[in-house]
Amino acid sequence: MPSLPHASSLERLRESNRRAITSLLAVEGPMSRADLVRGTGLSRTTVSSLVGELIGTGQVVETADRGRPHKGGSGRPPLLVALAAPTGGVAGVDIGHRHVRVAVADRRGVVLAERTEPMDVDENGVAVLDRAARLVEQMATETLAAVGMCVPAPLDRRSARVRTGILPGWRELSPAEELHRRLGVPVFADNDANLGALAELGHGAARGATDVVYVKVASGLGAGIVLGGRLHRGASGIAGELGHVQVGEDGQVCRCGNRGCLETLVSAPRLLDLLQPAYDEQLSVARVLELDAAGDAGVRRVLSDAGRAVGRALADLCNNLNPELVVVGGSLGASASLDEAIRGSVERYAQPDTAAALRVVPGSLGDRAEVVGAVSLAIARVAV
Amino acid sequence: MPSLPHASSLERLRESNRRAITSLLAVEGPMSRADLVRGTGLSRTTVSSLVGELIGTGQVVETADRGRPHKGGSGRPPLLVALAAPTGGVAGVDIGHRHVRVAVADRRGVVLAERTEPMDVDENGVAVLDRAARLVEQMATETLAAVGMCVPAPLDRRSARVRTGILPGWRELSPAEELHRRLGVPVFADNDANLGALAELGHGAARGATDVVYVKVASGLGAGIVLGGRLHRGASGIAGELGHVQVGEDGQVCRCGNRGCLETLVSAPRLLDLLQPAYDEQLSVARVLELDAAGDAGVRRVLSDAGRAVGRALADLCNNLNPELVVVGGSLGASASLDEAIRGSVERYAQPDTAAALRVVPGSLGDRAEVVGAVSLAIARVAV
């Protein structure tokens, strides 16, 4: 049993009441002392004294504008107090396979600037991190409190290194540590599916939900799993490997070392390979999405088949987890054919009761999901 | 925001300190006031006053035997205080498909009496509950504080009713409510896989683990999923339906309404049906386990095949959840062939990194898992 140096119990009581006030202000924004009384259940006197103390230390400020009295229009208008804007913004860095995207935001998550640069990421991790660091430095207008980072590969929980075999030019690299060395501020990294899930949970289609599976269909196939409102990372931090579910014993050999992984059937490069022979033009993901929207039969067929395969694996997962929501994201998640096929397939293959409790919706953040999630991660970690 | 009637902050402080003392006593057993000082960080005076108060209300008693001074042998020996044995024991009721088992335990989980009666459960829920209630009444030597109950079917989270289609004679019945009506004490119900997981987590092979998948292979096939040390029940309380993962589009129609469910391939009745034609004697699960232990080739083959199928579905689940431990339980979980096949298959089909972080072990509670879990559930709920 860990026995930290104990502060006095009364001190801790006051500290806890201070936190009650600051966290209420954090959640509900500027409010009057009287509102704080109603929200915390403390007495007017105590709130007044605590707020005075917090103003003294600079953690809370009295705003210039005044509010309205609690009910009716009659009564003295309150003075509003708000959390002092925390110094230092945050940044999110999204490293995709073909681009680096950086967003700078304030501590509430409002994005102030965002930039994307195309880049060949897979081959040389060090060069990409150099470039990303320079981008962040250029865009930041003030010193940053923390940086969140999206890495398109599973990370080892302990060492925070990229696990072997997925990104050739990143082997045994610790991206968070490298970027921290370059920027001098705390850097927190997670993979694309987890951050996408965090983003849709906080600012997207999954707002307010507690049990959510976020599926990212892009260069790879992964899931971010939110249970009880919190990201589930697993014992060694590599939960969510939906792409490595087994779909055929005799399938292709996968980069993970197994064969028959779902990802060997469903991924952007694989689908482009399948389609290319039938088209004169050079296909890209963007072009495929256009063709899908225009009703091209071949594209629709391939995307539907892919969606069905994903939906089937998802149905199994949903039978086990019984989530309320599946969010389909990633570059290919924008395809209506894929989305519909996933939805249909989940409903077909999941147990009826599971399917009844479940909604399958497309993500609402598009290709910004990862960078928004990286910002969320930075804010979440710096707040602790 | 729910706004309960707030007690005074100081009252809550004292209440919280009282709880600190009682919960320390609950975890570490009888100890001196001085030990409580060291464990809580409160002052001697405060602990003395709180303990005095707790003794006054009868929640804590001074034991007859005295302890040893904190270090060395020198010094006044302390008086030990302990939680007063909470009045009222608990009972666990395990309703299997062919039996009812009842255990009566004290509030610490020590089983005082246990009895099993064979019974045809599936057809008539009301009669079974009558019989179970009578058993509990006979066995209880004091009034019970709560009863935990194992139902071999998924329960709806909201209504606590048995979901349609699994147990014919229990349709739309609320077992907890029914038993509560008969016994007059709070009754908490959950399904067999969840309670098995709870039991192995608290008193079995999964002690100390935080991310565990408990697989029950018996009349049906289900999983109890523990994430972050807590049971994951899902949005509508039916998580863990491993038996309804899809393994073949053209498979048999399952009782859940789908076709191709894993449970149509792997379950005690199904395996007995497969084996029976090749044997002159009447087979039972017990006999099959004997034959397996004796090395019977046919039995081993069938159990291995079943284990491989389960292991494959489990591997997919583990890829998604990245647990540290899989516990194999249920009547058929005692088969070494099945256990080995599951282990091998998980290692073969799970992603290498996932498999490396994972152990697959047999359960250590055997057919007592459910009833032990039911007792744990009763204790957990009554403590709150």
Add this chain to the structure above:
DNA sequence: TTTCATTAGTGCGATTTCCGGACGAATCGG
């Protein structure tokens, strides 16, 4: 045997914190 050192537990006064009531401040409506 006596004395000292050490740990355990309790009583008392001081301190900290919280709360309720009284009071002034600011605004609306009549």
Add this chain to the structure above:
DNA sequence: CCGATTCGTCCGGAAATCGCACTAATGAAA
């Protein structure tokens, strides 16, 4: 202009904690 209403602060009392002093009980050393 005055009452009603709400907001915020000041003051005194109540509750809880803590440090200190004191007694109790035991082992070890003299």
